Amino acid sequence: MTALGDYKRERIDALAARAGQLPEGEAGLSLTRSAFRRLRRDPVAITGAVIVLVFLVVAAFAPLLAPKDPVTQYLLSEIRPGTIPGPQEGFPLGVDNLGRDLLSRLIYGSRQSLLIGVVSTVLGLVVGMALGVLAGAFGGWVDTAVMRFVDILLSIPGLLMAITISVLLGQNQYALMIAIAVVQVPIFARLLRGSMLAQRGSDYAVAARALGVKKGRIVFGHVLPNSLSPVIVQATLSLATAIIEAAALSYLGLGDPDIARPEWGAMLANAQDFLSIRPALAVWPALCIIVVALGFTLLGERLREALDPKFRR
Amino acid sequence: MQAPVLEVEDLAVRFTRRGEQPTRAVDGVSFSVAPGETIGLVGESGCGKSVTSLAIMGLLPRRGVEVTGSVRFDGNDLVDAPDHVLRGLRGADMGMVFQDPLSSLNPTVPIGTQVTEVLLEHREMSKAEARDEATRLLDRVGIPDPGRRLKEYPHQLSGGMRQRALIAMALACAPRLLIADEPTTALDVTIQAQILELLRELVVDSGTALVMITHDLGVVAGLCDRVHVMYAGKIIETADRHDLFTRPRQPYTGGLLASVPRLDSTRGAPLTPIRGSARDAIPWSEGCAFAPRCDNAQDDCLTEVSGSTVPLVPDGPGRELRCRHPLEHPSAPSGATASGAAR
Ligand SMILES: Nc1ncnc2c1ncn2[C@@H]1O[C@H](COP(=O)(O)OP(=O)(O)OP(=O)(O)O)[C@@H](O)[C@H]1O
Ligand code: SF4
Ligand SMILES: [Mg+2]
Numbered sequence: 001m002t003a004l005g006d007y008k009r010e011r012i013d014a015l016a017a018r019a020g021q022l023p024e025g026e027a028g029l030s031l032t033r034s035a036f037r038r039l040r041r042d043p044v045a046i047t048g049a050v051i052v053l054v055f056l057v058v059a060a061f062a063p064l065l066a067p068k069d070p071v072t073q074y075l076l077s078e079i080r081p082g083t084i085p086g087p088q089e090g091f092p093l094g095v096d097n098l099g100r101d102l103l104s105r106l107i108y109g110s111r112q113s114l115l116i117g118v119v120s121t122v123l124g125l126v127v128g129m130a131l132g133v134l135a136g137a138f139g140g141w142v143d144t145a146v147m148r149f150v151d152i153l154l155s156i157p158g159l160l161m162a163i164t165i166s167v168l169l170g171q172n173q174y175a176l177m178i179a180i181a182v183v184q185v186p187i188f189a190r191l192l193r194g195s196m197l198a199q200r201g202s203d204y205a206v207a208a209r210a211l212g213v214k215k216g217r218i219v220f221g222h223v224l225p226n227s228l229s230p231v232i233v234q235a236t237l238s239l240a241t242a243i244i245e246a247a248a249l250s251y252l253g254l255g256d257p258d259i260a261r262p263e264w265g266a267m268l269a270n271a272q273d274f275l276s277i278r279p280a281l282a283v284w285p286a287l288c289i290i291v292v293a294l295g296f297t298l299l300g301e302r303l304r305e306a307l308d309p310k311f312r313r
Numbered sequence: 314m315q316a317p318v319l320e321v322e323d324l325a326v327r328f329t330r331r332g333e334q335p336t337r338a339v340d341g342v343s344f345s346v347a348p349g350e351t352i353g354l355v356g357e358s359g360c361g362k363s364v365t366s367l368a369i370m371g372l373l374p375r376r377g378v379e380v381t382g383s384v385r386f387d388g389n390d391l392v393d394a395p396d397h398v399l400r401g402l403r404g405a406d407m408g409m410v411f412q413d414p415l416s417s418l419n420p421t422v423p424i425g426t427q428v429t430e431v432l433l434e435h436r437e438m439s440k441a442e443a444r445d446e447a448t449r450l451l452d453r454v455g456i457p458d459p460g461r462r463l464k465e466y467p468h469q470l471s472g473g474m475r476q477r478a479l480i481a482m483a484l485a486c487a488p489r490l491l492i493a494d495e496p497t498t499a500l501d502v503t504i505q506a507q508i509l510e511l512l513r514e515l516v517v518d519s520g521t522a523l524v525m526i527t528h529d530l531g532v533v534a535g536l537c538d539r540v541h542v543m544y545a546g547k548i549i550e551t552a553d554r555h556d557l558f559t560r561p562r563q564p565y566t567g568g569l570l571a572s573v574p575r576l577d578s579t580r581g582a583p584l585t586p587i588r589g590s591a592r593d594a595i596p597w598s599e600g601c602a603f604a605p606r607c608d609n610a611q612d613d614c615l616t617e618v619s620g621s622t623v624p625l626v627p628d629g630p631g632r633e634l635r636c637r638h639p640l641e642h643p644s645a646p647s648g649a650t651a652s653g654a655a656r
Contacts, residue, residue, distance in 0.1 A: 203416035211431045212404030225421045
């Protein structure tokens with residue numbers, strides 16, 4: 001368990017440290033700008049961006065795109081033990097064991113995944129950054145206390161923690177969001193704190209001190225804005241993790257119990273019982289989860305490389 | 314002469330990092346600067362020039378660093394002064410210009426914001442007044458079209474412009490002391506000359522006391538009234554600019570002069586670099602730190618005489634010297650180092 005914590009800490013610190021050593025002439029805005037220029041020419045990044053974009057559009061316009069209502073039951077006369085109707089006219093992917101249109105459910109399911117992914121990542125980001133700023137700005141015993149807490153959180157495997165929390169908080173979608181957010185908190189906290197420490201020793205911070213600028217202004221006006229790029233990268237990657245974790249928790253029956261909101265993880269869990277009759281019921285939601293997570297990951301990894309001086313070509 | 318603005322006395326800086334051998338980066342350094350005067354701190358890389366300047370400004374970290382001796386600014390000792398006192402002085406009464414203008418500016422903040430920040434910090438000014446003043450300052454340091462430049466980011470400016478902007482920031486509140494730590498090292502030769510000329514004008518115009526830190530003797534020749542040569546954390550020779558160039562006494566100073574080309578030297582005269590490197594220095598407690606590289610070195614350079622190894626002693630009017638066997642002038646001395654220096 002500590003080994004896991006060590007591994008995570010090393011990875012986070014490497015990311016934070018690299019953000020501290022910007023190449024000459026390319027820092028801050030110019031760096032962001034040139035990073036985007038590189039991303040625009042990068043086929044992998046474009047693939048990731050297209051996947052993410054399609055996903056966003058589908059989620060936003062689900063009611064317009066879905067051919068059927070996701071909870072209405074159809075073709076009930078054709079559902080018997082041992083048979084579930086496959087693709088046919090009006091139901092391009094067939095229906096599930098209760099006669100609900102699979103395609104429409106997948107389309108609506110994207111909303112739930114996106115909502116949980118975004119809300120939990122933002123929540124984790126806000127709390128994690130607050131802790132990181134606290135540690136990075138004050139240093140001393142505040143830093144020690146905050147980082148001790150963060151390291152303990154890091155040493156617990158993410159999914160285990162999420163399961164524990166969502167069991168404790170009860171079965172609803174808010175519990176799910178909080179559970180996933182808690183897993184993200186220590187990552188963002190340690191990342192931002194490390195990045196701020198690297199920036200605090202930078203020449204411009206010393207130069208600002210030599211001009212008599214107040215410590216608070218140096219930390220919030222100079223150090224913090226320059227420490228954000230690894231956090232932005234991590235947030236992109238976290239969206240992928242959050243979506244997968246949300247699906248995993250739903251799959252384990254810890255998700256949103258409201259049947260009016262289809263969710264990919266719950267669909268997958270439900271499909272288990274019918275694997276031998278209609279494997280497509282499991283394949284489609286699984287594919288959706290994988291592709292969306294892949295989209296965010298591709299984009300995040302390429303963003304990291306674009307912002308990382310080490311990967312300069 | 315006017316009373317000095319800055320008097321440094323017996324300044325010593327020790328780095329005491331946990332688990333590491335403590336290092337004495339600066340040891341017993343004393344000098345002073347008066348208004349309108351420019352002094353030079355000269356020496357090879359690692360001799361303690363930057364640490365000296367950071368110690369004066371109170372910019373060294375508190376933990377793991379031991380500063381002793383005194384730094385009197387206007388008669389008040391700064392070595393043990395509390396943070397808020399130092400912060401009030403920095404930027405307002407004493408300014409500093411650093412070596413690398415690009416990394417010394419915040420890449421994510423426009424130049425204008427960084428200049429006005431100093432003004433707002435130390436002067437009672439509205440935002441609008443600070444902006445006007447910032448425009449005037451950029452104009453004064455020779456940045457064309459200052460109104461537009463204020464909105465630009467550091468990477469949009471040339472190296473020379475950036476250093477000008479930093480000088481403008483350091484001079485925003487008309488400090489009485491300016492410390493310039495190798496302000497031209499990162500710049501092109503032509504730009505170097507412009508920046509030095511700018512500093513010279515500013516010192517003459519406003520009577521600022523300037524401490525010029527450099528390893529470039531050309532800078533010293535053009536700018537400094539008095540020069541302190543440092544080696545391995547100690548001052549080894551102090552002299553007026555003229556004396557230093559015509560009659561260097563310390564073999565190390567002689568070596569420095571012999572290793573740079575000079576306009577007045579005979580064409581094709583060989584340049585003699587000092588042999589070895591600064592890493593060859595021995596601790597001062599064991600003798601003259603320069604001894605391993607010195608052509609004049611003799612046995613007594615490595616022994617104590619009345620409780621101290623090579624002390625800094627007066628050496629004629631306005632001069633001080635730390636050497637047992639100095640170069641002799643004007644009678645032609647023997648030895649490669651000396652002949653090089655006597656050119
Ligand atoms: N934070 C530190 N911890 C330990 N030693 C240090 C630290 N900063 C500087 N030193 C040591 O102090 C000595 C003097 O360094 P300093 O930066 O003052 O040299 P310098 O004369 O300015 O050289 P340069 O021309 O390269 O700028 C060096 O030997 C260096 O190793
Ligand atoms: S004291 Fe001796 S070793 Fe040191 S510089 Fe003078 S002659 Fe050389
Ligand atoms: Mg230096």
